[in-house]
Amino acid sequence: MAAVAVQLWCVAALLGTAVVAVALSRSRQLATTLIYGATMLACAVAMIGAGRWLLDHPGGASELTLPIGLPWLGAHFRLDALAAFFLVVVNLGGAAASLYGVGYGRHEHAPHRVLPFFPAFLAGMNLVVLADDAFSYLLCWEFMSLASWALVMAHHRESGNTRAGYVYLVMASFGTLALLLAFGFLAGPAGDYGFAAIRAAAHSPSAATLVLILMLLGAGSKAGLVPLHVWLPLAHPAAPSHVSALMSGVMTKVAIYGFIRVVFDLLGPPDWSSSGIVLVLGGATAVMGILYALMEKDLKRLLAYSTIENVGIIFVSLGLALAFQANGQALPASLAFTAALFHVLNHSFFKTLLFFGAGAVLTATGERDMDKLGGLIHRMPVTSVVFLVGCVAISALPPFNGFVSEWLIFQAVLQSPSLPQWGLKIMVPAIGALLALAAALAAACFVKAYGISFLSRPRSAAAETAHEVDGFSLAAMAILAALCLLAGVLPGVVIDALSPIAVEILGHRLAPQSGLAWLSIVPIAESKGSYNGLLVLVFIAVSASLLFGAIYAYASHAVRRVPAWGCGFTDPAPAAQYSAAGFAQPIRRVFGTLLFHASDHVTMPAPGDIAPARLRIELHDLVWERVYAPLVGAVGYTANRLDRLQLLTIRGYLSLVFATLVTLLLVLAIWS
């Protein structure tokens, strides 16, 4: 059976599961186990199929056309290396989320609002990646959005969720319309919607730029590019955690897939200036996203914002690839491209992991607000370990996977002097600095996230009485954590696995890595830069354990437990510990005043007054206030103005008719 057929069967299985779920979603336990089990199975099969295809890379593509969709076109589906990779990403996340869901779903109070849409959502994402004509692509794209919207609305009674769902739906539809325009432009008046036809057609540079901008609007709004990100931090946290994980870790990747598919594959080499747009947007997104995250105290919103940051990093890398490709520099282009894909993979690992962790915390304490957490490292030992792994990985610290992709991106940045255009020459280093800033801020952000919610003393009764979560959830998280480490210490394998994609899209690949001594990676040449995660890990482990052993053997190993010292002042109240806002204060003072118009207002009671001093922090989301609020206002204003027409007298309506008639007759008299 053709490889693509296997994938489609898996999708069919997912859809079938959804239908079944509608039927029996009332009986909680059974349904939960059954549905998530089936979903996991389907995803696993799909993942293995796609993975084998990618590793064997037979080259070419496996295609299939179904007699549905646009009548005279049919629904084209195609599995090539790029699609295979993203299928792996999607289905890995899907399988993990399902495994997690088996345990997490038990606590779901409205399973009938989650179970049917969960497999449907996964099916939608699979189909988007498989689709090979504009119509099926958009149809699946919107189906995906719709299913995820339904999942966001699962807890529609909680405050803010309906608004989140609404904003999400509108932004999604905005994105779809942008994509629609892009495809309409690519397909031309005759309407050749097949990707093959679009690929074959020649596109002028200006047209390419237009389409690229439309794609940035369409795919970017789904991926969460600033300033189109507003829906993301609302919608992602509103969904159940394993769905949030999918939306953040996987759906944004599907959006990026769309961007790659159209801009790199269908469009052909674009103009170099367009790469500048992508670079700037990416850099801004990375920094803004992580700064938003730093200002957050809601754990899931923080994670959602950090997703925005990572999307920015990926887009920067893609922009680099575009820039190099536009100048025909194949090797650096493939380097940047591979780095982007690598980061896609990594982010799907650790963001999913982190959202699972947040879900576990939510299950254990019922709290998302970090200022009510703390000390969980004692109550939830396993979760705290895997969550720590996620935090280290996402902070781009060796020896975990996040660092490898960022290192590759920096290597690509370092190739920029070879670019002929001055604009890029000067822009790219600055963007690189932005990336470094984003990386450092990410580290700060996750020190805060972990330090406030897992370390220190519990800030609420819920946190004090927290308990470790069930085995399924832990298993899912452990697997992802292991993957984070593996991808970190064996990057060469991943890079080689990604090479067929680079070959397929750019026609060039990085030199094989897995053959090198000590499994280190050398993207360009050893003299230019190399990294060996494995050795770094080994060195650290060995030297640390040597020291440990030595000290325990020859120096003291006595321990005395006492109350914390704190310069002699041990504050009794856990509430007096550093809060999320407090931790972010130095950074808020550095960046916030400019970017968020942040201001702290302290109300200090008079001497002798025993009232507590109060600190109020004022933050403004300028993107919302400057871009969206005016738009909303304009629409409302127009609506109010036009609404007067609803209440005219009949004579008024008649005069409207009369006016129309006379105008038309006049036009007729004047023109014809």
Next chain:
Amino acid sequence: MVVISDILVQGIQMLLVFLLAPLLTGFVRKVKARLLRRRGPSVLQPYRDLLRLLRKEVVLADNASWLFRATPYVTFAAIWVAAALVPTFATGLLFNWTADLIVIVALLGTARFFLALAGMDVGTAFGGIGSSREVMIAALAEPAMLLIVFCVALVAGSTQLSTVANFIASSQTGLRVSLGMAMIALVIVALAENARIPVDNPATHLELTMVHEAMILEYSGRHLAMIEFGAFLKLLLYVSLIVCLFFPWGIAIFGAGPLSYVVGAGVYVLKVGFAGFLLALFETATAKMRVFRVPQFLGAALMLGLLGTLLLFVSKSL
């Protein structure tokens, strides 16, 4: 055979930095004392402190977690590995290609990450202050560092330290303004990263001013020893980084035989000593600045780095 000797040489370097680090700190303290017309402790004092701390029992807060106890070792190991990967007396050591400059920076980042976490673990106000300020400083230092890397890499065409050192040593690069800027920037970053005056004062426990010390306030005994030792190593690392990037002259080329290694080592020690002297001089000459002046200070480094890079384009294009 070759591999053995390679590993041997690499081992020597690890040992060298291991032994040299406390000495450098001691030396700096000594010089500072001298400049203040004090006698000051012996240069070997740091060794003694470490040994004393090692022997003491650990006083641990009740709610300290395993992370708190693991951090000293992780931190130290990370810094040690990083330090071992910077060419000191010879380039092109066996494991140099394990990590380039970026990785070394990142390794220090790992160390900082865990230290900051440990600072928050016990849940005292001081730890919070220390960690939050530390990460803020780091957030500003890292972009500057990257730009420095970028600038150097543009000149040498590599981020591989050995290559860079060889390239610059082989004096085909004349005196470059941009390199000068990069060096100043690196010095600023080094001061910030090592919690030296004017960014932080390693000798004070005045809570409003301290950063690094506040973070490790809860540590004691062998843990404290590890962390202190880590700090020493970090200082040495940065010094030898500056030295190997900007003054690599006299550094031995790999495989040049034991003699040149010895010479290289000698030269290296001299250079480090000189750098330590300058550091002491600078620290006595300046005062600590307010925490929220630090961003401007590091911003200067950032600007210098960027300027150096752009300047490089210009000079190259000419």
Next chain:
Amino acid sequence: MMLPAFNPVAGVLLIPIAAAALLALLPGYRLTARLNVFASLLTFLSAGALLLLPRPAPGAYVLVDDLNIVFIVLNSFVGLTTSIFSASYIAHELDTGRLTPAYLRFYHAMYQIMMFGMNLAFMSNNIGLMWVAVELATLTTVLMVGIYRTEAALEAAWKYFILGSVGIAFALFGTILVYMAARPVVGEGQDAMIWTLLIQKAQNFDPALLNVAFVFLFLGYGTKVGLAPLHAWLPDAHAEGPTPISAVLSGLLLNVALYALLRFKMLMAANPEAIAPGTLMVIMGLASLLFAAFMLYRRRDIKRLFAYSSIEHMGIIVFAFGMGGPLANFAGLLHMVMHSLTKSAIFYAVGNISQIKGTQSIAKIRGLTETHPALGWGLVIGVVAIAGLPPLGIFMSEFLLVSSTFARQPWLALILVFGLLVAFGALTLRLTGVAFGEPRGSRAPAEASYVPMFAHLTLVLIAGVYLPAPVVVWFQHVAKLLG
């Protein structure tokens, strides 16, 4: 006209008339309601027969061609489902005492007469006859809109009546002008009104006359289509009449007027010197779309909300036909069919909702998916469909329309997209309010049956992912006819 027995044409036309006569005489609403359903079923069957059997040659009065058969089948189908819905709906109206049996008898009779009028309008080959038929259908709906006899209902009916009459007058004047234009070419009398003859000779007609004629026809029939700014009657008529009638108004009557417009558009297009009707249709279409899109935001009455959405979609359809070309015309046809099905389905749902909650005010309806899952999700699917989201039919037509337009006239496409987005925002805003959140209002089970609603939605869903080949070929042929 001589019609042989068992002639489906006769079936489509005479069954409603006979049924109307019968219903006017018979008492007892259960029986009449069933009879109404039965008659509509027969009409639908004969329409189907019309589709299958060989078609009669175009006569002086009756014409059956590829274009109008689409409308006829759709018309009789929605007529059937609506009759089923109203059978279960009206009973409840009796219980609540909003209607009396006498009025009910009248209602059923009028229903059949209306069906007759619409079928006649579709089938007539004589532009005069078509005019008469359209007006007949309009007047019957006027009477049904006012059937509740509340002040609001009467006011709505009155408004509808007055504006309708002016529209009637315009349409007639246009028809006369067409006759005048045709007379010198085709010859006096009957022939100069027979559409098949007109279209053949149209190229020789006097362009100036045709232009003026088209302006009047466009405004006359456009009033019925509900194009802004001629739309005024539409929202109130939808909101105040019985819900089945709202469904029929949106689903069918608008199509009747649209059909008339299309016929005359073809006539215009056949004459090279006459003005291009497309431009006018594009402008009015976009105007209606934008206007309705903004009007959606301030609606507080759920039926009026969807009435405005009908205006919006009529705008889209008229725009599509105005653009012309195979893709746009195909999209227009598809959109029209899908809109009829979806919108009537939505009105079935809304009818149930307003009966359960006892109000049409959006603010008083909350959390339907909690209290009435089937109804709530049905409404969600309906609105999702009407908002143009996949995998439902309207998405396909909007996809074709927007993409092809952007390739041809980017700016028009941008306006179109803007309008679509604004309307989408309004609809989904109301939807999230009505379907989700803390439930409000009565939790009583629904009286009327869900069958028609889900039947329509299923059709729309299927059409969204799979259009049968014959339908496609047929639509493409019609699209070619429309030029």
Next chain:
Amino acid sequence: MHSLSFDISHSLAGGLVLISFMMLYQDRLYSLLNVFALHALTLALSVAWQAYIQNAPHLYVTAAIALVFKAIIIPVALHRIIKQLGIHRDIETAVGIGPTMLAGMGLVALSLALMLRVTAEADALAREDLAFALSVVLLGLLVMVTRRNAVSQVVGFMALENGLVLAATGAKGMPLVVEISVAFSILIAFIVIGIFLFRIRERFDSVDVGALDDSRGERR
């Protein structure tokens, strides 16, 4: 003979337009009704003349309807209504008389400009008739939108419809004319009855819009 017949019908049609102008000029209801009766009478004459010259006897029916129904019954009925509903007698105009007259001029000019483009082989008679009919229609509409008063608006509608009949009869050999005129008379009857039933005094929408807001569900 032909030229004479042409002149007569032409002058009758022109007269119709003139009377429409007189309607615009009226500011009292009764006089408006009288003028309308005159309007209908003229129409009847012109239709009859058409019937004669086209020797199309069925048009006599239309003429009769115009004469009996519009020129006599309707005005009388409206007189009654005015009395019974106690509508006060002078017409409140939305737009002043003067501007209305000017607008009427413009409309007539427009309709002439439009119709004179028609190529001459459509015979002159029809052409002129159409031009006049169009102006009558437009003027009727103008009456409807510039008068605030229900009765005068009905009159305006009827004037408009007279224009239609004029056009229809002018269109030589047009079928269904009689049926149409009958249909329209019924329509008008409906309207008049409606006014009477719904006690619509001042305007078509005397039912106060504000009071309807809640039933419209549009209350702010």
